[in-house]
Amino acid sequence: MAGPTEDYQDILVSNDIKHQEEDTTGKNKSLEKLAGVGGEESQSAAAERDMAPPAGSSIHRSGSRPQLDLSKAEIQGNFEERDPTILLPNQSDDISHLALDIGGSLIKLVYFSRHEDQWNDDKRKKTVKQRLGISNGNRRSYPVLGGRLHFVKFETHKINECLDFIYSKQLHHGGMDSLNWGSGSPSRDNAVIKATGGGAYKFTDLFRERLGVSLDKEDEMDCLVAGANFLLKAIRHEAFTHMEGQKEFVQIDPNDLFPYLLVNIGSGVSMIKVDGDGKFERVSGTNVGGGTYWGLGRLLTKCKSFDELLELSQRGDNRTIDMLVGDIYGGMDYSKIGLSASTIASSFGKTISENKELKDYRPEDISLSLLRMISYNIGQISYLNALRFGLKRIFFGGFFIRGHAYTMDTISFAVQFWSKGEAQAMFLRHEGFLGALGAFMSYEKHGLDDLMVHQLVERFPMGAPYSGGKIHGPPLADLNAKISWMEKFVRKGNEITAPVPMAKPGTTGLGGFEVPSSKGGILRSDASALNVGVLHLVPNLEVFPLLADPKMYEPNTVDLSDHGELEYWFTVLLEHLPDLVDKAVASEGGTDDAKRRGDAFARAFSAHLARLMEEPAAYGKLGLANLLELREECLREFQFVDAYRSIKQRENEASLAVLPDLLMELDNMSEETRLLTLIEGVLAANIFDWGSRACVDLYHKGTIIEIYRMSRNKMQRPWRVDDFDAFKERMLGSGGKKPRPHKRALLFVDNSGADIVLGMLPLARELLRRGTEVVLVANSLPALNDITAMELPDIVAEAAKHCNILRGAAEAGGLIVDAMTNSLDGSKESSPSVPLMVVENGCGSPCIDLRQVSSELAAAAKDADLIILEGMGRALHTNFNARFKGDALKLAMVKNQRLAEKLIKGKIYDCVCRYEPASTS
Ligand SMILES: CC(C)(COP(=O)(O)O)[C@@H](O)C(=O)NCCC(=O)O
Numbered sequence: 001m002a003g004p005t006e007d008y009q010d011i012l013v014s015n016d017i018k019h020q021e022e023d024t025t026g027k028n029k030s031l032e033k034l035a036g037v038g039g040e041e042s043q044s045a046a047a048e049r050d051m052a053p054p055a056g057s058s059i060h061r062s063g064s065r066p067q068l069d070l071s072k073a074e075i076q077g078n079f080e081e082r083d084p085t086i087l088l089p090n091q092s093d094d095i096s097h098l099a100l101d102i103g104g105s106l107i108k109l110v111y112f113s114r115h116e117d118q119w120n121d122d123k124r125k126k127t128v129k130q131r132l133g134i135s136n137g138n139r140r141s142y143p144v145l146g147g148r149l150h151f152v153k154f155e156t157h158k159i160n161e162c163l164d165f166i167y168s169k170q171l172h173h174g175g176m177d178s179l180n181w182g183s184g185s186p187s188r189d190n191a192v193i194k195a196t197g198g199g200a201y202k203f204t205d206l207f208r209e210r211l212g213v214s215l216d217k218e219d220e221m222d223c224l225v226a227g228a229n230f231l232l233k234a235i236r237h238e239a240f241t242h243m244e245g246q247k248e249f250v251q252i253d254p255n256d257l258f259p260y261l262l263v264n265i266g267s268g269v270s271m272i273k274v275d276g277d278g279k280f281e282r283v284s285g286t287n288v289g290g291g292t293y294w295g296l297g298r299l300l301t302k303c304k305s306f307d308e309l310l311e312l313s314q315r316g317d318n319r320t321i322d323m324l325v326g327d328i329y330g331g332m333d334y335s336k337i338g339l340s341a342s343t344i345a346s347s348f349g350k351t352i353s354e355n356k357e358l359k360d361y362r363p364e365d366i367s368l369s370l371l372r373m374i375s376y377n378i379g380q381i382s383y384l385n386a387l388r389f390g391l392k393r394i395f396f397g398g399f400f401i402r403g404h405a406y407t408m409d410t411i412s413f414a415v416q417f418w419s420k421g422e423a424q425a426m427f428l429r430h431e432g433f434l435g436a437l438g439a440f441m442s443y444e445k446h447g448l449d450d451l452m453v454h455q456l457v458e459r460f461p462m463g464a465p466y467s468g469g470k471i472h473g474p475p476l477a478d479l480n481a482k483i484s485w486m487e488k489f490v491r492k493g494n495e496i497t498a499p500v501p502m503a504k505p506g507t508t509g510l511g512g513f514e515v516p517s518s519k520g521g522i523l524r525s526d527a528s529a530l531n532v533g534v535l536h537l538v539p540n541l542e543v544f545p546l547l548a549d550p551k552m553y554e555p556n557t558v559d560l561s562d563h564g565e566l567e568y569w570f571t572v573l574l575e576h577l578p579d580l581v582d583k584a585v586a587s588e589g590g591t592d593d594a595k596r597r598g599d600a601f602a603r604a605f606s607a608h609l610a611r612l613m614e615e616p617a618a619y620g621k622l623g624l625a626n627l628l629e630l631r632e633e634c635l636r637e638f639q640f641v642d643a644y645r646s647i648k649q650r651e652n653e654a655s656l657a658v659l660p661d662l663l664m665e666l667d668n669m670s671e672e673t674r675l676l677t678l679i680e681g682v683l684a685a686n687i688f689d690w691g692s693r694a695c696v697d698l699y700h701k702g703t704i705i706e707i708y709r710m711s712r713n714k715m716q717r718p719w720r721v722d723d724f725d726a727f728k729e730r731m732l733g734s735g736g737k738k739p740r741p742h743k744r745a746l747l748f749v750d751n752s753g754a755d756i757v758l759g760m761l762p763l764a765r766e767l768l769r770r771g772t773e774v775v776l777v778a779n780s781l782p783a784l785n786d787i788t789a790m791e792l793p794d795i796v797a798e799a800a801k802h803c804n805i806l807r808g809a810a811e812a813g814g815l816i817v818d819a820m821t822n823s824l825d826g827s828k829e830s831s832p833s834v835p836l837m838v839v840e841n842g843c844g845s846p847c848i849d850l851r852q853v854s855s856e857l858a859a860a861a862k863d864a865d866l867i868i869l870e871g872m873g874r875a876l877h878t879n880f881n882a883r884f885k886g887d888a889l890k891l892a893m894v895k896n897q898r899l900a901e902k903l904i905k906g907k908i909y910d911c912v913c914r915y916e917p918a919s920t921s
């Protein structure tokens with residue numbers, strides 16, 4: 001029950017299978033190497049949350065969606081147009097919006113850097129857009145340009161560092177109100193920056209003196225609410241619950257968000273009932289908050305910082321300080337009223353009954369008692385206020401929480417205990433940035449307020465895993481600075497100083513928590529850093545309209561919350577790294593510079609893996625697709641634009657050379673045999689996958705055409721998942737009844753070379769022959785050896801030289817812009833052909849998340865009734881379980897032993913041909 005038969009596997013891959021099988025345990029030594037990368041000392045190095053690419057680098061910046069710069073500023077096209085494209089001069093990260101929340105202890109910065117998609121100018125793309133009827137007419141009049149939201153913080157007493165940072169990034173010249181749209185250049189005078197928090201008043205003069213800017217003050221409550229509303233509506237994995245050490249993301253329906261209680265725990269605590277955008281009331285608060293913990297804690301323990309105090313609590317035992325129910329009841333529970341012996345009856349209560357001085361108590365125990373007392377109290381008061389107004393959901397924010405597991409668990413426990421499970425405490429990943437975000441939202445006309453979830457893509461911050469999200473010294477301005485920083489970071493050879501929440505506390509049922517168990521004894525020095533990535537704003541992303549149930553859609557098939565699974569895939573990626581670096585360096589000419597970048601890339605990627613291994617949910621919910629995407633992003637971060645470029649070219653050429661013979665062969669077959677041969681061809685050619693270790697080993701043993709031939713010859717039905725007969729019936733009918741052909745097919749193509757040329761193109765040709773319009777959907781940016789939308793037209797044009805059907809269709813679809821005048825047989829084509837088109841999918845990963853696809857693809861999907869997903873990444877790792885409104889065919893060869901076992905109870909090189917008629921639900 002396989003694709004290629006056993007003997008083929010024996011010839012080519014017997015060793016590989018063995019190797020692969022050994023891996024399925026998920027154990028591997030190379031994981032241990034991960035721990036060695038990092039450096040506490042690196043904190044002192046220059047770092048920033050998002051190490052931006054150098055100014056002036058024009059294409060393929062970090063991020064898998066196209067985030068492209070333009071160099072000249074002007075309003076493009078007609079000034080009367082509703083949605084004009086605004087191009088800025090020498091566009092780089094230095095033209096930004098900036099907003100500040102200047103609190104008593106921390107300054108939070110949110111800034112936005114913009115990008116524009118240079119492909120808007122592409123001639124072919126314009127033709128496709130016309131054909132698909134895409135216009136700008138329905139868009140907002142103040143367009144949101146693609147860009148990124150960055151989150152940065154500084155300690156308030158180091159305000160000069162903050163000012164240096166703003167200055168070095170020239171953020172103070174980028175305020176929306178200071179932009180001169182006509183010239184496209186930022187005005188240098190009278191710049192105004194939105195700011196909230198007490199410091200907006202206190203530091204007005206300092207900002208004017210140092211940066212020449214005025215601070216435009218925004219109300220703190222307004223900002224908190226606006227920030228929270230934006231996050232809850234626009235960020236998919238923003239809210240989470242935290243119970244007994246378990247973090248679980250909560251999907252918030254933006255249409256069912258209100259009312260809720262927002263509890264902001266800063267120095268003091270505000271409780272705000274939020275009923276809508278700008279509709280809120282501060283219903284309560286408490287003066288016992290973060291300032292109380294820090295103030296009392298400092299007096300009682302002599303700690304020098306909030307984080308030090310928090311770190312102390314990690315090793316504390318509050319039973320020496322707190323009076324427990326058991327202390328009063330002789331070790332017994334007071335079960336009649338539901339109190340266990342370990343419940344705190346009175347915080348600090350034990351200290352009254354003993355003849356001890358402050359010095360006789362451990363600072364660790366004092367800190368823990370204080371933390372429990374304050375967190376529990378806030379949780380309880382919050383619940384009582386939620387009860388007062390009948391609110392079920394309580395969101396907690398503010399810098400007191402700091403992603404600290406024990407604090408969140410204590411608050412959650414209090415809410416759950418008092419509400420008897422009726423109310424739920426939820427936390428926000430951007431907890432500390434609510435105010436700054438709200439101030440940012442208050443800029444008029446930036447158009448960000450109505451951004452939707454699918455238009456925001458969270459990216460892994462490059463700097464944060466190493467710097468802990470803190471800024472030290474000037475920002476990393478260019479690639480060189482980034483690489484030097486990486487080298488320095490590695491030389492130190494210390495542990496990664498990423499913010500990692502503390503270990504899971506144990507509980508003792510009703511009565512509350514036991515002492516938190518500590519992981520390694522210390523809280524990471526960056527506990528206050530936030531686990532947030534850079535938010536990439538891509539306004540032209542949309543939800544794929546043919547998803548049967550977008551709300552239930554989950555792209556990832558492999559669940560990495562299973563630790564064994566996580567470890568296995570981390571190992572696979574790590575082991576693939578040396579080969580990938582070789583390819584990447586070679587793709588850039590193997591120069592010393594490329595080697596240096598390759599080394600830095602490997603360090604950065606390993607560090608990210610280590611970071612995620614420690615806390616998989618650090619950047620939101622983690623699936624296998626995210627990991628594979630991260631690798632591509634890291635490559636781009638170090639300016640490896642297309643690591644497999646020459647391999648792709650070589651394979652394309654080799655495959656195009658044998659295409660005419662294949663087409664001739666196919667044309668001599670009956671319809672039924674041809675359809676089967678075509679599907680076999682797609683499955684066989686999917687063996688060209690430079691992301692699979694087993695396949696890469698295989699390529700050392702034969703030429704591409706040899707491997708393709710063998711793979712095709714050895715195809716044997718039934719495949720492990722084999723719905724071919726059902727697909728055939730839909731295509732060809734049965735009992736002499738000819739079914740209506742599909743109107744339009746979307747073919748999500750995968751790899752270059754044989755995969756596209758000998759697999760998917762012949763299948764596309766068959767559909768065209770039957771009168772079905774075909775849209776080839778390819779990556780926007782390179783990923784492994786996947787074909788991109790930019791590369792496809794040339795390949796189609798080349799193939800069209802050997803085939804009238806492809807040529808006519810490509811001309812009709814605008815793929816061959818300079819149409820050939822003569823057809824192959826010398827006659828002029830008279831009737832217009834069914835079109836063959838190419839659209840980019842909006843991503844640069846081997847997988848695809850259909851919640852965020854390009855607007856072109858969304859438009860193309862409008863009339864489509866057949867979706868063909870090809871390859872392991874798009875059809876198995878993601879979308880294997882996706883249901884569609886149109887007929888769906890999922891085709892892939894499984895080139896990984898473990899996945900074959902888990903997903904289809906098969907083995908490596910088995911094939912999947914899954915056909916699912918349109919979902920009616
Ligand atoms: C990266 C891939 C998803 C690409 O597969 P494709 O979509 O090209 O069929 C796949 O090669 C993969 O899962 N590789 C990692 C597993 C391995 O090396 O076995």
Ligand SMILES: [Mn+2]
Pocket residue numbers: 689750751784785786846871873
């Ligand atoms: Mn691929």
